[in-house]
Amino acid sequence: MLTSPAARAGEARQSALRPLSPLIAGRSALMIKLENVSKVFKGDVVALRNANCDIQKGEFVFLVGPSGSGKSTLIRLLNKEEQPNIGRIYVAGKDIGELSSWKVPFLRRNIGCVYQDYKLLTNKTVYENVAFALEVIGRPRHVIKTQVPAILELVGLAKKTKNRPDELSGGEQQRVSIARAFVNRPLILLADEPTGNLDPATSVGIMRLLDRINRTGTTVLMATHDRSIVDTMRRRVIELDRGAIVRDQARGVYE
Amino acid sequence: MAMNLSYMVRETGTNLKRNPTLTVASVLTIGVSLFLVGASLLLGDGAKNATRRFQGGVEVVVFLDPQISDAQRDSVGAFIDANPLVKKKSYVDKQAAYKEYKRLFKDSPDMISALSAKDLPTSFTVVPNDATIDSVEQLQSVLSQRPGVYRVEASTDAVRKIQRLSALLTTGLALTAVCLLAAALLLIINTIRMAALARRREIEVMKLVGATNWFIRVPFMLEGLAQGLVGAGLAAAGVFGLNRVFKDRLTTSSSSGITLLQSFVVDQSHVITTSILLLVIGVVISVVGSGFAVGRFVDV
Numbered sequence: 001m002l003t004s005p006a007a008r009a010g011e012a013r014q015s016a017l018r019p020l021s022p023l024i025a026g027r028s029a030l031m032i033k034l035e036n037v038s039k040v041f042k043g044d045v046v047a048l049r050n051a052n053c054d055i056q057k058g059e060f061v062f063l064v065g066p067s068g069s070g071k072s073t074l075i076r077l078l079n080k081e082e083q084p085n086i087g088r089i090y091v092a093g094k095d096i097g098e099l100s101s102w103k104v105p106f107l108r109r110n111i112g113c114v115y116q117d118y119k120l121l122t123n124k125t126v127y128e129n130v131a132f133a134l135e136v137i138g139r140p141r142h143v144i145k146t147q148v149p150a151i152l153e154l155v156g157l158a159k160k161t162k163n164r165p166d167e168l169s170g171g172e173q174q175r176v177s178i179a180r181a182f183v184n185r186p187l188i189l190l191a192d193e194p195t196g197n198l199d200p201a202t203s204v205g206i207m208r209l210l211d212r213i214n215r216t217g218t219t220v221l222m223a224t225h226d227r228s229i230v231d232t233m234r235r236r237v238i239e240l241d242r243g244a245i246v247r248d249q250a251r252g253v254y255e
Numbered sequence: 256m257a258m259n260l261s262y263m264v265r266e267t268g269t270n271l272k273r274n275p276t277l278t279v280a281s282v283l284t285i286g287v288s289l290f291l292v293g294a295s296l297l298l299g300d301g302a303k304n305a306t307r308r309f310q311g312g313v314e315v316v317v318f319l320d321p322q323i324s325d326a327q328r329d330s331v332g333a334f335i336d337a338n339p340l341v342k343k344k345s346y347v348d349k350q351a352a353y354k355e356y357k358r359l360f361k362d363s364p365d366m367i368s369a370l371s372a373k374d375l376p377t378s379f380t381v382v383p384n385d386a387t388i389d390s391v392e393q394l395q396s397v398l399s400q401r402p403g404v405y406r407v408e409a410s411t412d413a414v415r416k417i418q419r420l421s422a423l424l425t426t427g428l429a430l431t432a433v434c435l436l437a438a439a440l441l442l443i444i445n446t447i448r449m450a451a452l453a454r455r456r457e458i459e460v461m462k463l464v465g466a467t468n469w470f471i472r473v474p475f476m477l478e479g480l481a482q483g484l485v486g487a488g489l490a491a492a493g494v495f496g497l498n499r500v501f502k503d504r505l506t507t508s509s510s511s512g513i514t515l516l517q518s519f520v521v522d523q524s525h526v527i528t529t530s531i532l533l534l535v536i537g538v539v540i541s542v543v544g545s546g547f548a549v550g551r552f553v554d555v
Contacts, residue, residue, distance in 0.1 A: 102467070102468065105462075105465040105466060105468070108465035109465035110465075113463050119460055119463070121456060121457055121460060122456075132457075132460065132464075133460070135262055136262075136461045136464060136466035136470055136471075137465050137466055137467075137470075138470065180460075181464075184464070
């Protein structure tokens with residue numbers, strides 16, 4: 001499972017450089033906690049209804065449910081792109097509702113995000129796309145110079161660093177996006193249908209990568225529609241239906 | 256927080272190059288409007304200079320009744336001397352008045368032959384202590400009520416006229432400048448908003464990976480600042496140039512109308528202060544404008 005010598009070397013280099021996150025200071029084993037969280041959008045659209053759940057550090061969790069069941073809203077709430085109307089959300093032991101807006105960027109530095117549409121910058125190369133994520137949070141150049149090649153090796157794109165996103169396959173683009181999300185060693189990786197645009201074989205490759213990232217201790221929360229992935233991985237499954245958590249199963253399947 | 260300076264500079268450069276037409280448009284608008292602001296300020300200074308100069312030469316001429324007796328004339332003279340506003344006075348008799356009359360009308364012999372010395376009134380020329388318009392007018396009204404005085408004239412009207420004219424010009428220029436400054440501000444806001452719009456994908460990613468608001472905002476504000484500074488620089492250069500041309504023109508030609516204008520020349524230190532002021536206005540407008548423009552895009 002993705003254990004080429006090159007990838008292993010890359011991993012060794014990263015762990016030596018692994019930055020200590022300020023949020024980890026609490027040493028809470030509880031990474032994400034939702035307490036009676038509800039989110040209602042304009043026009044009484046209920047996206048989340050009294051959601052409660054605990055996710056421990058290092059867990060891999062699938063978020064399943066039909067479109068419009070609140071999966072994406074939940075992910076956006078964790079990232080503080082949206083605020084809940086009711087309830088509290090704790091990330092690494094901190095109530096993010098009490099985070100002042102200027103601190104939100106620092107929360108996001110501990111949360112990597114991967115989306116269905118990759119959100120890559122088309123005018124930048126693979127290397128620049130990943131380096132950009134470190135550059136804009138003020139990481140020094142020597143850190144960027146070592147971290148970016150290492151992470152690109154980890155995701156298996158060491159040979160394509162100079163290509164632009166439109167010269168890559170969908171799977172490769174998603175790898176770039178994962179590299180960007182993970183290059184800063186976040187505590188949590190949120191993935192909103194990361195395989196939504198990919199064929200099954202490519203999806204398997206992406207899932208191996210996410211699994212690998214999960215094994216470094218990163219908590220992964222992945223919203224998905226992909227039945228076969230959920231059924232194969234047999235990880236914790238949280239099912240949403242019209243905004244309510246209707247199932248929370250330790251080694252679950254899609255249905 | 257450690258700000259990556261080279262990143263900021265690079266981004267600002269890219270932004271400036273992205274939309275050259277809009278960039279040039281806002282730079283020129285800032286330049287022209289600030290130049291007008293500067294010109295109106297300098298004109299105001301010049302008008303002040305000119306008034307001060309004219310006031311130095313203000314005289315009050317007290318024309319006496321043609322049939323005045325010597326005793327009456329002496330009593331008017333004593334009355335003038337007793338006034339605390341008066342610095343000194345001199346008597347102009349009929350011969351002296353005729354000589355002046357002939358000098359004034361030397362090009363029209365008809366006028367000279369029409370009058371002789373005995374037809375002209377005698378007068379006192381009075382130099383006031385304080386040449387401000389108010390005190391001159393006060394002196395004028397006190398003297399004109401004295402018996403034996405035919406009429407009192409002073410050059411305050413000319414000063415008044417110059418002041419009114421320059422006030423009008425200054426206000427007009429200032430109003431135009433304010434309108435243009437507003438246009439410049441809106442143009443900067445628009446330019447920066449376009450730049451932010453063109454880069455909304457990047458801004459989205461920056462927010463996603465946890466770039467701070469200021470980190471996102473600063474390159475755009477630097478872009479605005481660069482436009483403001485270049486525009487203000489142009490305006491300052493224009494103001495210097497204007498003053499230079501004005502001075503050169505005036506000192507090389509010597510007709511009498513020009514010497515009047517010469518009093519409008521302001522000294523270099525005024526021009527420098529004005530230029531600094533223009534730079535400050537340019538910086539404030541551009542930073543405020545671009546900060547406002549990009550604010551909406553970076554709110555978390």
